[in-house]
Amino acid sequence: MQGQAQQQAYDRGITIFSPDGRLYQVEYAREAVKRGTASIGVRTPEGVVLAADKRSRSPLMEPTSVEKIHKADDHVGIASAGHVADARQLIDFARRQAQVNRLRYGEPIGIETLTKEVTDHIQQYTQVGGARPFGVALLIGGIENGTPRLYETDPSGTPYEWKAVSIGAERGDLQEYLEENYRDDLTLDEGIGLALRAIASTNEGQLESGGVDVATVTTETEAFVELTNDEIDEYIVENDLEPTDEDETDEPAE
Secondary structure (H helix, E strand, O other), rough: OHHHHHHHHHHHHOOOOOOOOHHHHHHHHHHHHHHHOOOOEHHHHOOEEEEEEEOOOOOOOOOOOOOOOEEOOOOOEEEEEOOOOHHHHHHHHHHHHHHHHHHHHOOOHHHHHHHHHHHHHHHHHOOOOOOOOOEEEEEEEEEOEEEEEEEEEOOOOOOOEOOOOEEEEHHHHHHHHHHOOOOOOHHHHHHHHHHHOOOOOOOOOOOOOEEEEEEEEEEOOOEEEEEEEHHHHHHHHHHHOOOOOOOOOOOOOO
């Protein structure tokens, strides 16, 4: 009982390490990320693909009101998983940093620079009393000096660069699928197909265009583009992911 009471004491304070070197509130924030529906990023030589599972919790909900992928700048997209309100705050922060860089230096912000600005901001909330960590993870993808870059942010404030990565629910299964099927020479279309098949692998191999968001940033245009439902439908058909059961039940989304 005494050990349990000790743990509860450390778990209440974000600024205090437990005797075994853990920050419990940061670990709880990671658990909040796992409760969010999945987002996937795939980096290819032709550009970056961001895809997000946004299945609606009710047929009465307007699908366009569920936003999982956002434009941060002309050449940068961000996908999220976890606490939606926290994601919105961090995306607004990223947009401000991108605009500050354009005004100050007259050029687009680098993807690595933007990611580290965001993670520095996140990290501050692991050291300040009276505040809590951000319960969200982000995928920041874009083009930097003609090169595709893809980063993940963690609630601890640590940035990681990836070729392909998943955040949110069922990350272990999705990451395993990406590791088995990713190739360094993927085209952009193949990258979109890989991301959609990965999301479908946790949904009985089926997808609907209204239940997924996809965006790309290509090396040719260096422009963030969100795919329309019709375009996503084409990729779903091309990859044999169409639903076969008309009476599907939607699972809750974050």
